[in-house]
Amino acid sequence: MSKIDPSLFSAHEHALEREACPQCGAELVIRQGKHGPFLGCSAYPGCDFIRSLAPNGRDIEKVLEGSSCPECGQPLAIKKGRYGLFVGCTQFPLCHHIASLQESDETQIACPACDEGHLLSRTSRYGKQFYSCSRYPHCKYVVNDKPIAMACPDCGWKIMVEKRVRGTLRWVCPQKGCGKQVDQGTK
Template sequence: MSDNFLEPQALGVPCPKCQRDLQLKKGRYGLFVGCSGYPACDYMTAADFDPGTDARCPECQQGKMVQKTSRFGHSFYACDQYPSCRYSVKLPPVAEICPSCGYGLLLRKKTSAGERLICAKDTCDYKSPVK
């Protein structure tokens, strides 16, 4: 056995889909949590699963924004209702309404002058004062 190989380890947590045990597994892009009933049950999530932010998705109004990692290692925030909603942003979302245009999401942007909130809508140019 090599150091890169990892046997699935039971976590003692039931799968939300089928109630079988969830396991910590190693895949092509690193560690993940998957159902022990695979392939009958295809539930899986990231090993460092973040339940999400308190920000709702401004597009579908049903999902919440959760942090994800691309295959290149960059983090981004996307709606947890994927694939029915494909909304995503690169900056951390904040659950506030834009005072300028009324869009339902602001983004936290760090600049050399400090941190500020900007509107997630491309056509709006709202920027909060530097904190």
């Protein structure tokens, strides 16, 4: 049976060299944030210097050749963010231009909550489709199923939603407490 060499674990031989803060000269320490670890000044809150530990350009999936940012003229790239893929400027953080990869499908159905916007088809960060008001964040109305421009025969709510229940297509009132269902047949 072999013994473990204790010199492998001596702190003075394997200590990391500490880096000084470029703003104030204090020591930089590794901190944990909601987007992962980063280097931050140990003199915080007096000094607010931070630096990402992630390599630059890690979020860029592919640079779009022949494209140009409408704000700064630099090339655009397909990037990966916390809500999935999107198109963004390669000069981020100097330029904050972003665009969605998926075009939102605007229905011609008026929002039943505010009567000013229309319901848009959107995709969540998990890939699920939902419908929300085009006036978000002023109106936060959302339904998970496809809306139908038909008033509920019971409560009078301005839309119904399309649901498939045990192979039968039904229109269901999305209002809590109502739940009226109208059968549309088997498809």
